[in-house]
Amino acid sequence: MSRSRQIGVLLEQAEVQRRLGNHRGATDFAQRALSLDPDHAASHAALAAILLDARRLAAAGIEVRAALALDGNDPYIHRVAAAVLAAERKLDDAWAHCLIALQEPAPAPAAHVLGARIRRLQGDRGRARELLMEALALDAAYTDALTQLAALELDAGNRGEAARLAQLALESDPADHPAHVIAGHIDLARGDAAGAEQHARFVLRNDATSRDALALWAAIQARRSRLLGAWWRWNTWISQGDDRRRIALLMAGFVVVRIAVIITDELGLEALSRALALGWLGLCAYTWFAPALFHRMLARSLETVRLDPEF
Numbered sequence: 451m452s453r454s455r456q457i458g459v460l461l462e463q464a465e466v467q468r469r470l471g472n473h474r475g476a477t478d479f480a481q482r483a484l485s486l487d488p489d490h491a492a493s494h495a496a497l498a499a500i501l502l503d504a505r506r507l508a509a510a511g512i513e514v515r516a517a518l519a520l521d522g523n524d525p526y527i528h529r530v531a532a533a534v535l536a537a538e539r540k541l542d543d544a545w546a547h548c549l550i551a552l553q554e555p556a557p558a559p560a561a562h563v564l565g566a567r568i569r570r571l572q573g574d575r576g577r578a579r580e581l582l583m584e585a586l587a588l589d590a591a592y593t594d595a596l597t598q599l600a601a602l603e604l605d606a607g608n609r610g611e612a613a614r615l616a617q618l619a620l621e622s623d624p625a626d627h628p629a630h631v632i633a634g635h636i637d638l639a640r641g642d643a644a645g646a647e648q649h650a651r652f653v654l655r656n657d658a659t660s661r662d663a664l665a666l667w668a669a670i671q672a673r674r675s676r677l678l679g680a681w682w683r684w685n686t687w688i689s690q691g692d693d694r695r696r697i698a699l700l701m702a703g704f705v706v707v708r709i710a711v712i713i714t715d716e717l718g719l720e721a722l723s724r725a726l727a728l729g730w731l732g733l734c735a736y737t738w739f740a741p742a743l744f745h746r747m748l749a750r751s752l753e754t755v756r757l758d759p760e761f
Contacts, residue, residue: 471657
């Protein structure tokens with residue numbers, strides 16, 4: 451077998467293991483490919499994609515920059531570069547790399563799906579949908595496109611259509627982790643916490659570090675505990691955006707409550723004034739101890755997940 455063919459086989463195995471969530475195995479295959487040719491650009495890009503999935507963003511950036519320096523014309527490398535930049539929230543730069551991949555004579559469906567994810571992050575859901583439909587026109591059973599389209603439908607409140615698309619994705623690849631995660635969120639939106647848990651368990655058994663599956667698991671536990679679930683929903687809402695937004699919201703809430711306390715006190719409504727002050731104090735105390743209780747509940751529930759022996 452020629453060296454180029456050996457590298458191709460190793461990269462195919464690396465991609466299989468990456469999609470299964472086996473980052474260590476995928477990294478091993480990619481590094482073996484690089485040992486055969488340290489200047490093989492696609493091998494550096496494949497390793498960058500694996501490191502990105504493993505949340506090793508800095509290392510992924512180093513590898514993808516090395517890949518671009520070796521071959522700046524490969525659309526696959528531009529796709530990986532776009533994914534890394536999107537993870538760094540450099541969305542304009544990510545879209546620029548994605549456009550290079552999309553301008554190829556025969557762009558892969560993966561380029562359309564990545565472009566859809568970037569446009570969705572930029573708030574352009576219409577363009578995201580168009581790109582996903584283009585991906586499905588190239589491959590009607592492309593799992594990533596079906597999964598992202600299901601997520602768009604779920605965001606739009608179309609649970610039935612979202613469920614249909616998620617089912618198609620699972621039929622296309624029953625072991626696909628993102629498909630199981632979105633199927634779990636759809637079940638949870640429909641009130642089927644048990645069904646959602648089955649999907650989360652499937653992913654966590656094979657990849658206990660999957661942040662998407664852990665987020666789904668946390669959402670399930672939040673649904674089952676109203677008291678702690680209220681903190682989860684509050685934390686999810688307040689965590690959107692940057693630190694300036696969070697600080698502004700908290701300061702605005704404090705100012706509003708203080709003004710309300712002063713006004714009610716001036717009007718002689720001492721009971722209401724006291725209730726408002728105690729309510730704010732209670733909210734502060736609740737947000738202080740609720741995270742510890744919620745994390746403890748999560749830890750106990752995760753102890754029931756049996757890992758795959760090969761994890």
